[in-house]
Amino acid sequence: MIGRFVLRRLGIAVLQLLGVALAVFFLIRLLPADPVARLVGLNASEEAYAQAERTLGLDRPVVDQLLSFLGLSSDRGADGLADGSLGLSWVTGDPVFLEIGRFLPVTLELVTLALLISFLIAIPLGMASATRPGGIADRIAFVWGLFAGAQPDYWWGLLFVFLFFFILGIAPPPLGRIDPLLIEPSVITGFLTVDSLLQGRLDTFVSALHHLMLPILTQVFVVSGAITKMVRQNMIRALQSDYILYARCCGLSRRAVGRYALRAALTPAVTLVGIFYGVLLSAAVTVELVFSLGGIGEYAIRSILSFDYPAIQGVVLIVALVSLLIYLLLDIIHAYLDPRVKY
């Protein structure tokens, strides 16, 4: 049953990715941009220009370009999507796939940790404000949600740098992922925290966490107010339900009743994880820039500014893939938690 569901969803995901690939391919070619001029410079000779245009393949008809991007073209040796390749970056000449592999883990590490911590804060806070509406916890959650959400995340990021690095001096300077004096651990997963632990490098691990402190704080600060509100809403709905009233009529203890309510309140919250993962992923772009983390957001911006078509296409596709996989995973978890969900 579940196997068939996953297969069907993966099949749909392939079609969705194809759609995304086509959209991004044509959209960037609609830009009023000249990537060749950007590459060779405005003073380049016409021959050099034509030469560069030929190398990039931009002299060929759009359909040909599309076919080779998709890996369906027969006349050229270059790999396309069908071969599992995203092509070569026009700026660096490296395979886009490998470059993304270097940048993406940074972002995923940040977003995953930030989301995890947000939920760890939001769930108890949301529950507390639901059980005592108008109480202290409820007021804190309300003010926080209003206040934190009202300013852009990079503004908070800068403020935190000012406060924690410049004034208090407890945070490291916002310049990269670890202390520049330490040697980065060799890449296994790409996640600095995981890799350093795997290699027993405790100093790098601590330093990595130290450098992640402010970026994570920024993201958590902005997003947990909203999550708290939603947990609170779900929890209030659960607490007002007939089955909670009935459980109390049956003499279940406060703890047991609380567990009943939590179970009902958190199951729909699973789908929230997906939504907030997306929110944090896009917020990561600016947060990474503030803290010079070198994540996928920075890579995307760099590619867009240099009209690096293969890189842009690659980033969009990979981010879409990550989102699709996360939604699939959450749907499976949701179905597991809620017996009413049918595949």
Place this chain on the structure above:
Amino acid sequence: MSARAPHVAAAGAEEILSVRGLTVAFAGSEGAEHVAVKDFSLTIGAGEFVGVMGEPGCGKSTAAIAMMGLVRPPGRIVSGEVHYLGRDLLAMSDAELDAIRGKDIGLIVQSPRTSLHPMLTVGRQIENVYRAHNRVSRRAAHARAIEMLQLVGINDPERRVKSYPHELSTGMTQRVLIAMAMSSGPKLLIADEPTSGLDVTIQAQFLDQMWEAANRTGSAVLVVTQDLGIVANYCDRVVIMEHGEIVEASAVRDFFAAPAHDYSRRILSLQRESAASVAGAPETERAAAEPLILVEGLSKDFDIRGSKDKVHAADDVSFLIHRGEAIGLVGESGSGKTTVGRCIVRLEEPTRGTVRYRDEMVSDLTQREFTPFRNDMQIVFQDPTDSMNPRWSVEQVLTEPLDLHTTLSAAEKRKRVTTLMRMVGIDPAVREVKPRQLGAGRQQRIAIARALATEPAFIVLDEPTSALSPETRAEIIELLIRLSRELDIAYLFISHDLTTIERVCDRVVVMYLGQVVETGTRAEVFRAPLHPYSRVLLASHLFPDIADRRVDRPERVTLKGEIPSPVSLPEGCYLYGRCPNQVERCRAMPQALEEVSAGRSVRCWRAVAGELPG
């Protein structure tokens, strides 16, 4: 209104619960409080069965849970005392209260489906409650859950214990609730309309169980209900509530003999009128009337998604409806009544069989060809709110059939709508109002008016009174009887409520598990039922007759267990295994519907052979 609510003392027996001056209020807008229950006092003694009656919204349910110290938010208990075996529940700590709730006082509520946690198996929920009050292992609690499910008559409890609430029928979830409430052997059971979603046979089974438990173990039962039948048949005493206050409290025999309060007199007189009119109504002679609808061999199977099995909803159903005649189609839920009604008006396509309307074989027509016949054949559904477009005004609802089936001018349509509204007793001034703004009774009148718009000769009434309170139900029944007489319309009246059927119908068709098991005139079926199923159905029905209480009968006939699944049907008689009159031969012998006299047939070889006791 009396300043002090009357207080009834328990009849000498040991006092279990004593409520004094209980007042519950709900916070309204701007600090105003709405008092839902006012100065409620009541005493219940060991072994007693006490009824609380009142119109919807009179505060009876709120009072019932407030006795356990609970109120739905944003309500609160303003004052009062609830003494359980001498201790005041309202003065206890939460932990002390928890120890009593569910153990000493069990509660069964009206909406079983929403009262069970949707994400936990029913077995787990019973176990949790049982373990909250008994120091036992999870394993022992699991065994107890299975035992309780078996006790409340659920087939295959080992499998059902693993079901989630949404996988069970309403009747089944109601039994789960009962199992949960009874698991720790409570001394007092508070039941808030415990049987409103159940069929009569199951209702009787369940109330019998509660009554016997009360008599055997000396526990007490407080039942909140709108049903005079339950009060008359089971209760020792009855308390009547109106606008949050107790307006009458008497022993049940006194209540029926000499009701003290206006409301009591009103509901009782409604009841008496209808009983009198049934008794006094002449047996209508329809033999000479022309046949209107002939149903022959009608069967309907539904496919099950992802399976080769089929649901056999109706199986070889045949009957005849004459012009102007009211036929009652009765049976438990799941017996296929609704499917038959829908197949006749082509809302479902019959799998096999034919429907003839006058001279036309309407079951052979395509939907398009059938459209003109929809003038003549109409349907009214159970829930009027759901069967009308909420965005339309009453006028729009009533004009729609005229737009579809007539060529009247706008002015003529307006006139027709006015006539229709008068016909069903609604002031034409409300034509601009949305149906939702009217009460359930008036909505159902509008639904009936819509069916009448094209002057039909035949209407399917699919449980038209089941969603209504007893008072509005009686009014709608009066309306239907009057319309049938005035307009010479034939009805197929589908209902599980025998009192209603007896009141409205000339002839009765009894269905069980998709088959017709008995047909006959009203008098024949109600006075001398032949089929064992009809007999149980009638015996289980709670007629509000204080002279013939079910609990006073020497033998209380019931069906065992529950209706089998319509997917895998029994091979012999469908009632085998549940029938009080079965013999070994019934197990493998399929039953045929046999005519025993003109217009009277029965599907039971023992009844045909005259083997059943009179």
